[in-house]
Amino acid sequence: MMNMKIICNGAKIAVEDELSLAMFLRGKGLDPDTVAVACDGAILARETYADLRLREGMVLEVVRFVGGGASC
Amino acid sequence: MLTIAGRTFTSRLIVGTGKFASSAVMQAAIEASGTGMVTVALRRVDLNDPGDDLMAVLDRRQYVFLPNTSGARNAAEAVRLAHLARASGAGDWVKLEVTPDPRTLLPDPVETLKATEALVKDGFIVLPYMNADPILAQHLQAAGAAAIMPLGSLIGTNQGLLTRFQLEIIIEQARVPVVVDAGLGAPSHAAQAMEMGADAVLVNTAIAVAGDPVRMARAFAAAVQAGRDAFESGLGVTAPVAAASSPQSGLGFLR
Amino acid sequence: MFADLQARLAAVSAPEVERALAAHRVGIDGLIALLSPAADAMLAAMAERSAAITRQRFGSTMQLFAPIYLSNLCQNRCLYCGFSADNRIERRVLTIEQAEDEAAILHDRGFSHILLVAGEAPNRLGVDYLEALALRLRDKFAAVSMEVQPLSTGEYARLFKAGITGVAVYQETYDRGIYASLHPPGPKRDFDFRLATPARAAEAGMREVGIGALLGLADWRAEGVALALHLAGLRQHFWQTAFTVSFPRLRPAVGGFTALAPVSERDLAQLLFAMRLFDHDIGLLLSTREEARFRDGMLGLGPTRYSAGSCTAPGGYGNPALPGEQFAVGDHRSMDEVSAMIRQQGFDPVRKDWDPSFQLAVAQSRQVV
Structure with missing residues (x-):
């Protein structure tokens, strides 16, 4: 049932109840081992992704490395 | 061999991974550069189009990932970005960039020092990007910076070592490796920095936007090696004035 | 380590x-290279370069100071020193008042930089004495x-607060074997x-720290x-x-110690020039141990501070x-005579280039006292 909504990277997204963060990331084509997630402002430890259940109104920020870097 | 925070690198060239036309070109150029450390940036994932995963493209066993805090305008933002980078599994290294002025992208010395102190306390290996200010270099080293990264000239200007005289002082006084960053537009600029005694240089744009990035990476690698060899073997010097070959006056008083 | 250095010095060639x-x-x-025997032939060129750097960095000036000997009591028995506990000389520790009288004389003569000197006898002349005098x-x-005598960091910090701004402590010789002997x-x-x-001393916040070697004990190069x-570290x-x-340089003193490795004026000049080329900003002292003729000739070539x-x-x-x-001193001229010589050569004798009221610690403690 897709009746729960969260905000991820600024966009409202409908997700299944009781979905874990790890499953959510995989569903979006992301490897949980290569992203960092802030949940309601707090940076999460990687080990918690599998057990963390998404809840209504949660605000997620998902970031990862991109090419970039040097100042020149 | 370059040693930063107890880790040794055979190459004294550090390469940025931005602005390459494709992941494949970036991968080939980095390989050709011989580098052991690459800088990377942290960005929000576009959920509709995740694209290539940099960590899948570059082998983390082969390259130390040096995440930067680009985009940070103050110490608090930089510290948060560094923690996010660590949470992304990049390890404890961070290239600290605090650039509040979007026009010049000059690093903020006050906020950079604050962020260095905070991140060192949090166990990070901090390499701050800084203006070529010798006193700031002292403060950053005292705060625990693992290396310092003074700029040669403004980012993206390709003007080379406009800060030469301050860089010389910084290098002379340094207790940690000095990595010259920003403004190195040509291999000759990198060679000059290495001839001066810089421990390493960081290059991105000049390689990434070259007509043939792979070949340009090789050119920078050769220039860095040439400059280092020249420094270590003792450069001949240019005399400031035509030297009188044998002045004899003035010492008649000696007994 | 000394033997290694000597081997390297001997191997230097003229092009180096x-x-x-x-x-x-x-x-x-x-x-x-500059301290090697090979450099002796280029001493005039070294003098020229040293003079140019010194003038650029310090201007045409010469700082002047005078020592105040507070005590000749010493518990050490350094073989080369007139104050050695083994020597039979008349021993004296100035009272604080006597030391003040000596300082007043120097003040009247126009000195504003003074150096307090004492043999090492902490029981008779310790930190309390120095603090009170400062x-x-x-x-x-x-x-x-x-x-x-060498002190602890805490003791130096205490004396800095009391108004001492500089500390000189010379290693005498960096050759461990000779030092021990x-x-x-x-x-x-x-x-x-x-x-x-x-x-x-530096850690305690002293504005100026002096190091040195007593020439005549070991190979000067x-x-x-x-x-x-040591300096670079x-x-x-x-x-x-x-x-x-x-x-x-070792001077004649009671005890009759003769230099183990004599150093000529020419050697000393080479050493001073080399040090200036190595460190453009270093203050170089030349005391009244040296004769007037030598000090007059060296003016402007590298030294930045003379005692007088x-x-x-x-x-x-x-x-x-x-x-x-x-x-025994080698230059017996008065402060005024030395100043006149300095002026005559076109330099400015500087008697004061710092005021303790600029110093926060002193300014604050003065309010309390």
Whole structure:
């Protein structure tokens, strides 16, 4: 049932109840081992992704490395 | 061999991974550069189009990932970005960039020092990007910076070592490796920095936007090696004035 | 280590010296070239370069100071020193009041930089004495430095607060073997403790720290390299401290010690020029141990600070007939005569370049006192 909504990277997204963060990331084509997630402002430890259940109104920020870097 | 925070690198060239036309070109150029450390940036994932995963493209066993805090305008933002980078599994290294002025992208010395102190306390290996200010270099080293990264000239200007005289002082006084960053537009600029005694240089744009990035990476690698060899073997010097070959006056008083 | 340095010095070729002479910056390798026998033939060129750097960095000036000998009591028995406990000389420790009288005489003669000197006898002349004296002198003088027994960081910090702004402590020789042979058992025998003393003074916040070697004890060329390494290490860690270097040559003294490795004026000149080329900002001291002719000739070529009108016996300014001097001076001219010579050569004799009221710690403690 897709009746729960969260905000991820600024966009409202409908997700299944009781979905874990790890499953959510995989569903979006992301490897949980290569992203960092802030949940309601707090940076999460990687080990918690599998057990963390998404809840209504949660605000997620998902970031990862991109090419970039040097100042020149 | 370059040693930063107890880790040794055979190459004294550090390469940025931005602005390459494709992941494949970036991968080939980095390989050709011989580098052991690459800088990377942290960005929000576009959920509709995740694209290539940099960590899948570059082998983390082969390259130390040096995440930067680009985009940070103050110490608090930089510290948060560094923690996010660590949470992304990049390890404890961070290239600290605090650039509040979007026009010049000059690093903020006050906020950079604050962020260095905070991140060192949090166990990070901090390499701050800084203006070529010798006193700031002292403060950053005292705060625990693992290396310092003074700029040669403004980012993206390709003007080379406009800060030469301050860089010389910084290098002379340094207790940690000095990595010259920003403004190195040509291999000759990198060679000059290495001839001066810089421990390493960081290059991105000049390689990434070259007509043939792979070949340009090789050119920078050769220039860095040439400059280092020249420094270590003792450069001949240019005399400031035509030297009188044998002045004899003035010492008649000696007994 | 000394033997290695000597081997490297002997192997230097003329082109290496020329390269060091022309270099924008001279490192340790360059310094070794400049201190080598091969550089002797290029002494005039070294003098020229040293003079140019000195003028650019310090201007056409010469700072002047005078020592005040507080005590000739010493628990050490250094074989070369007139104050050695083994020598039978008249021993004297000035009272605080007597020391103040000596300082007043120097003040009247126009000195505003003074150096408090004492043999090492902490029981008779310790930190309490120095603190009390410094508190009385600091308002009268622009800079009060001291050359006494090595102290702890905390003790230096205490004296800095009382108004002492500079500390000089000379290693005498950087050759461990010779050091051991010249310093019989006693506090001074600990080479490493003495070596770490300048760092403690700098750590305590002293504005200026002086290091040096007593020339005549060991090979002066290797001594110069070792001292430069010491200096470079200090500079790395204490970038806010001003450093000075002194190369006193052994002078005739009670005890009749003769130099183990004599150093000529020409050698001393080479050492001073090389040090200037190695470190453009270092303060170079030349004391009244040297003769007037040599000091007049060296003016402008590298040294930045001369002592003048010095007496090395405690109480000797008020009573010139007093015996008990540390060594015989070589330049007997008064402060005014030395100043006149400096002016005549087109330089400015500087008697004051710092005021203690600029110093926060002193300014604050003065409100409390």
